[in-house]
Amino acid sequence: MDPRRSARTVSDPKVRQVGFFTPAAPPERSCSDPPRQQDLIQPQSPSSTQVNDHFRSGDSLSPVMIPPPPHHHSDTLHRTALQVTSPKTAFSYSARTVTIPTENDDVPSSLSPSRKVVAVKSPSSYPGVRASSVPASELTTVSVVNLPPGISEKAGGGASVEVQNDRPVRSKSLKEKTSKAERRAMQEAQRAAKAAAKAEGTKASSAATKVVTSANTKPSKAAKPSSQKNDGSQFAASEKKVGDRAPEKDRKKDAPHPRMQYDDTSRVEKAKKRAVVKQTEVRNRVELFRHLPQYEHGTQLPDLETKFFELDPMHPAVYKVGLQYLSGDIRGGNARCIAMFQAFKEAIKDYSTPPEKTLIRDLTARISSYVSFLIECRPLSVSMGNAIKFLKNQIAKLPLALSESEAKATLVSDIDRFINEKIIVAEKVIVKHAVTKIRDGDVLLTYGASSAVEMILLHAHELGKQFRVVVVDSRPKLEGQLLLRRLVRKGLSCTYTHVNAVSCIMQEVTRVFLGASSVLSNGTVYSRVGTACVAMVAHAFRVPVLVCCEAYKFHERVQLDSICFNELGNPDAISKVHGREDINYLDGFVNRENLQLLNLVYDATPSDYVSMIITDYGMIPPTSVPVIVREYRREHLWS
């Protein structure tokens, strides 16, 4: 039990907006800059009660907070139930936001194809949330709306009850005692719900484990019996799962596997034998990054294209996505993940179990081969890794009794659900949260081109907020230019600069919004290279840094630096400067033995530079990332 948590609970009992009170925050931050913090926490209203009202009124919007008194709690449940039945409230602006990519289609930029992929390939997934797949949308709303209280129970309720018992000396207000009692009541209610679920017999397994691990996402579980498509018939599977995870010590096995280390020659040789893509190693490898793949870029694409009709086991859709990864047509964590899932969906639709094989085993193997092909094209992003884990889990969970077509339909709908719930709707929720942090007169700085940040800026602009955007960019990708173009088209006032000038421009900036490729469980933000620089400078200038990241990108791995794990881009992109033919000093030197060109793709931002992470679960400090990771796993991988 974390002692800091309970202490904080005591100090501010009523509303706990965790956003900016990171316990690890440097002390001078809180004392030297109180007005700014206050502003952040209370974007519109000066007094805390109003804030409370404000948050309560838009319940789906509320950040992590201590659960309200019991009657309120039941209120919230009612309200959420209402929202479940009427998803319109949650998606009120979805249609507007969705149209953005399609309007951009005429832009001849390299990113627009990827967006097009999203828009075209999943016509049902965007606005179709309401129309086509009603159960999925319900589900989405439930998880989105209901989970924040769930988390707060975890942090505030479950934890603090015990700690408070340990320390009766501390003077506590009466109110708090009641809240404690009410938390207990709530837990009781949850247990009752659980028991009810057990009695139903549908989810015996999950309930059993929840008892062990003090279930917190219970309301959401209870509210979505429809999510279990495999309702009555999967005793075999569920029993197996109980065996898998009931003992607490098995948790330890969940530690992430060590990744492939490319300086391990024997393993690399093995991998090469299996490889579809022929990779040639870069001549001058950077010594520090021996453990990462350093292959020549540009050679694989023509080779693969000629093999198009030879590659029998590869599904054409997967193949196409692989090529798009390779050529860089699809980039960005969300776009890549969606494209991959769309391809897998196609592959699953066309799949037929070979004779004398079981679908579960064979399909898993098939997916694995696809994944390894995609890895050869470009190393997986963390988001994709999580998505694949989800898919494999869904396959493994398929009841044996299901016919092939049913199983396939289940998987396809699972994939759709994941894309909808975890990416599209999650982004909308993030936008809703983040917009509350933008005020008139703000100068917002963003780095690179994050889809979430772009949606936030556009939405805030649509809401009529007056603000200015500083787009910071860096070589070699210059993604900021694409973002800049889209923002200017929409009429936002923008300032463009490069990453070196960030400390010159930071003086006038009031907020920094950053996207992330992943958030690791030690709070490290793993993102486009340069993000750490921007966050660091912002921290030095005492500007709050808000990281926008969907919860499915969270990962339980930890990382301290940007070297142990990273991705290396094309080194040739370093030696040539796009659009500047006069920079040709290195022509003819690229092959010199003592010159190495390092094109890092990601870097790791230490958590102390991050003021707040905005996810679909609410706004959290970086220290709370492990909670989200745990909740996410519980919800999606074990259920």
Next chain:
Amino acid sequence: MPDTQALVNDFISKLKKRKIEGSQATAKQTAELLRSVISQTRVPYTNQAAALIQSVKAVGERLIAANPVELAVGNVVRRVLHIIREEDLSLTTAAMAGLNLSAVSDDEDDADRDNQPVLSAAAIAAASRSTLRPPSLQTLLEDVPDSAAIPHTSSSGGDSEGKSKSADKSSRSRKLKHDVIEAVNELIQDISTCHEQIAEQAVEHIHQNEVILTLGSSRTVLEFLCAAKEKKRSFRVFVSEGAPRYQGHLLAKELVMRGLQTTLITDSAVFAMISRVNMVIVGAHAVMANGGVIAPVGLNMVALAAQKHAVPFVVLAGSHKLCPLYPHHPEVLLNELRSPSELLDFGEFSDCLDFGSGIGAPLLHVVNPTFDYVQPKLVSLFITDTGGHNPSYIGEMYRLFVVSACGEGMNFKSEIMRTNCIAEGNFVKSSIRMRGINFFGKLEDRKSQFFCGCGEM
């Protein structure tokens, strides 16, 4: 003197168009220009120093105005002005002191830095000097504290000055200009050799297998690294390319040609790589009196990252980059904004750039600054041609420099050069010039010893 005027105008237009790259080149050319200005200035029979100062000042003001961001111009102008004053002063005192040098230098030893005991004498001297020069010029050298200038004359009796002045007039008239030009020549020499003097110290700072990071390109840094390489140290260098000028590519090429293990990285990867770096070595544009650095854009980011990872941040700067100003000075706040075309392709963004909102203001701005200000607390060490210094020492060092600007560098190499000069028979003048520095404590011992050696010789 039409030719000087033409030269000045030419130089000013070059400065305005930013045709001159790098502060070293600027400093050198400024000094050369001022030298020719001095040589062309017709000196009156009396009050030559004032005439020289006036002409240099007039030109200097125009030069500074031509490119206020290039602080090296102002630094050189200040130093030339100082040289003139010093020469004038030393000639005056030489005339008075006559030939009993040893006695005078002994007195100086006692006087040391502490000028309280001779303060009354100093006041007299100041009064007498104000008769020598117009009072308005007294305040010209605003950066040199009065206390530094006054005590030079403290040991000499102020009352005798008037007599000696008239006696030596004829010899002085020729000598002053000659001496000034010679001293400016030395200044030019100093500026052009500062690279070597800085590079000489490289082996003391770079050890085997070191990993060094630098950003952009600086000739000083290049020579520093190469000097260490020549001493058979093998180390690796990360070169950050330094957008938007990408001078890092140039540096990387030079380093590769000299056989150093070089890795070129993007500027955005600085934070990622700095955790594996042992030392950051960069050049500077100018060094402020508080130890802050005006540096190529991006270095503040590097400095912050270095601080985060406790990596030493070393700034190489020739003495012509030392500036007596403080960073709140408007000249310093002036950052130079370069063309947006370095960042955005006008062709690609032509539709956005002239996009007007209702007010008519463009929606898109491009910021492309040239310089960063790095706080002194982020700098671990300055390496100048006079050795390594802490940022807190820079202000003090500047005073040393300005005072010694009339010729003597503080390291022994230039001392030896000076010795040659003495050996050539210019004994009296040199000895007097030594007294100019004598005032400043630590140097004094070494120099007076050295001087004694010369005397014996």
